[in-house]
Amino acid sequence: MKLVLVSLGLLAITACSNPFSGGSTTGKLEAMQVDTSQWNSMYAQSKEQALFHRRFKHKDIDSLIQLHKKRGSLQVDQIGKSVEGRAIYELAYGQGNKKVMLWSQMHGDEPTATMALFDLFNFLEGKGDGFDSIRQLLQENLTLHFIPMLNPDGAERFLRRNAQSIDLNRDARANQTVEGALLKKRAKEFQPRYGFNLHDQNIYYNVPGTQNPVTISLLAPAFNEPREINEVREGAMQIIVGMNEILQQYVPNAVAKYDDTYTPRGFGDNFQSWGASTVLIESGGLKGDPEKQQIRKLNFIIILNALIEIAEGSYENYDAKGYEAIPFNASQMHDVMIRGLSFGSDSIPLKSDIALRRGEQTVVGDYFVRGRVEDIGDLPESFGYDEVQAEGLHFQEGKLAPQALPNLAALTPEVAYDLLKKGFIGVQVQNLLPEQQGMLHQLPIQVYANPNFAPTPFVDLGGTANFYLADANGTLKYAILNGYLIDLSKPLAEVGLLKNRIL
Structure with missing residues (x-):
């Protein structure tokens, strides 16, 4: 079933196409104007006000996680500790048969999506605001597992690597770090069908041939050296097409693809090979947004939209060729x-x-x-x-x-x-x-x-x-x-x- 906006601003379940996503029931991709006012309303009421700059610490999110645990809508578990003993948490939502895993800040200086996840937690806990049908859709069709701030020691220093100076996103193969091994362990236990690998890229990428900085970079990582496309990777590509449809409404001509060279040590590449349609989101640059608060909002919107489309199955209506039309990052900013x-x-x-x-x-x-x-x-x-x-x-x-x-x-x-x-x-x-x-x-x-x-x-x-x-x-x-x-x-x-x- 498809989700549609009605004139009174409420949401109803219908067989029509989804204005949130811009997809079509025929499988033919059609450009559609997104009613951004609905997304703006959802975000405004969900934004976590305690996070307002990039350089927050583990203690800041730890206190928020304890509040979410008390509220009871999200299941909260401490699944391990970092090298320096900081707690690493997993938050779960929903009882559906489609399993989705999302993890952020495996690089300590890449916090944008962590803020967006806490905005999303607030949304999932909401009630009576006109968006309950979305929550019901997600609750009944998805089981969501979130790991925010996988690298709290790096976040403490605002550095990419962990306390042992190892890049966690190059530890999927060797599992030398406690944090990397923990992520792999949870993936093997949970066996997600979909994955979201959430990062920040430097602000000096531009859309090729333009002076537009890349605000959001997306990627369906390769699962092998030839960068073949199987059903799993194609699903990630289709999800990205839906994300790009919305992003063009907010930041036209400011979206690109990240380098898709196969990285056998990388977690995104390995999640893809493990059977999870995995989307990499890289938060880039936007003039006038040094603390990435607007880019945080875009993360919230495209992640929530993707979860809606996964719950519906409507992302399958996108033509994966739309993914190939997104240009790769240039680096001329x-x-x-x-x-x-x-x-x-x-x-x-x-x-x-x-x-x-x-x-x-x-x-x-x-x-x-x-x-x-x-x-x-x-x-x-x-x-x-x-x-x-x-x-x-x-x-x-x-x-x-x-x-x-x-x-x-x-x-x-x-x-x-x-x-x-x-x-x-x-x-x-x-x-x-x-x-x-x-x-x-x-x-x-x-x-x-x-x-x-x-x-x-x-x-x-x-x-x-x-x-x-x-x-x-x-x-x-x-x-x-x-x-x-x-x-x-x-x-x-x-x-x-x-x-x-x-x-």
Whole structure:
């Protein structure tokens, strides 16, 4: 049976096609407009408010899991412990004969889907909101097993690998880690027919031939070296076609496929070979969403939609050829692209493109960024989240404020921005307290205590990114501040969020 939206916003069971999925009963794929208002409503009432940034810890989800255990709609079991003794949980829902296993954060610095799973837990526990027919459908047709945060030790450090520096997603064959062995053990015991392998990819993938960052990357992993397609893998492809239909309504032309090279050590590839139609979801980048809260919402929607279609069996109506039409990731994105900037020296002038990237550095409970020059040259096929056409502009070295400020309290955002617009890329602050040394700030200027700090003297591959773009009259048009692009004609309110630290 198929699930359909009715005009009053309620859901009813009918034999018509499913506007949530865009499939058809004829097996012919038809493009359909999804009523996103329904998904938005489901998500708004289900979002777990306790998780609101990427760098949450095991203790944060542990407390939430205990709340879900008390509510009783989800069965909660501790199935093991990490190397450092942190609890690993499995949550179960439903009594149907279709078994589905979902696991997240096997890489500690890939938390987006973990947040979405807790949103989904809230939805499954809901009642009387107009969506009970969905819960009934899932409850009666599926048995769901979730393992959120498989790698809590990595999450504690916000690092990819576990406490033993092993990549859990390359441990499906050897089972050298307690966490990897636990996932394999639960898979063999549960024997799922469907699997969801939930990850984050870096934000520098783009849809080939476009400046669009890949917001969600999908994959039906190969189960053997030739990357053959059997019934199991084809099922994963069909599920992905349904996901892509919805994603195009939210992030058009921002979906791609992950590399499908067979990885005998990878869990997705092995789940596929074990008979579970397995979908890899990689959360990528979206401009203006550094904490991936919008991408989290997309995870919630496409996972829930896929579960509905599995419960109905309606995903089988998709033509798997639609999967092949999704392009593979390209890797040509940068944080900032400066096009056609004049720089070099008086004796040897140079006019070229410059690509900048910002790398995250983890500190206790937070992070800061370091901007650097990633590439220099003829880069028309490269793109930036922010771009500037620098025709008629030239590199201008920044200055240091001639007078140090007495303390941090004297450096307000307004003072900092005024200094920046006058050509001062950095300011020294005296009388810093010990706890203020190296602290983070969001001020639109570099703050330093170390007298050795210097602005960027010239553009150099791998070098720092603290300089200006000026016109022929010497008027400063843009500041490049720690890899951020700041349009100096805009008011302070439009500068945006910076993640700097005192140097």
